[in-house]
Amino acid sequence: MDAAAKKAEGRLESAYGDLTGDTGHQIKGKAKQVQGSAMNTAEDLKEGTKSAAKKVAGAANDMADDLG
Template identity: 60%
Template sequence: MSNKFDAAAKDAEGKIQSAVGSLTGDKGQQLKGEAKQVQADAMKAVAKLKEEAKKAASKLADATE
């Protein structure tokens, strides 16, 4: 569950950094913020994959009983 929260925090951080970069005209900050958002998306995908794997393992265990 912590991975989801970490991803949400990283996403928010990236959005803020990107917005600040956009407002100040700092392309570097804007790109760094966008990169953090992409990283957050990857973290979310990993968390979802883990959840789905656990569900599949649970269904398999139930089916073999």
């Protein structure tokens, strides 16, 4: 399940808990929303790391070209 779907599921479950007064569903819904946010953060970090690695590799190639 992707992050957006997990957050949406959490919002729905939390809203259901609000409507019914079920604290358990409210808490589970909030927890799923937090999990979805964490999944987004992890994906952002992964993409940021890939981008940084590509920049370093590009700079190393440029430097090697300059030296060669």
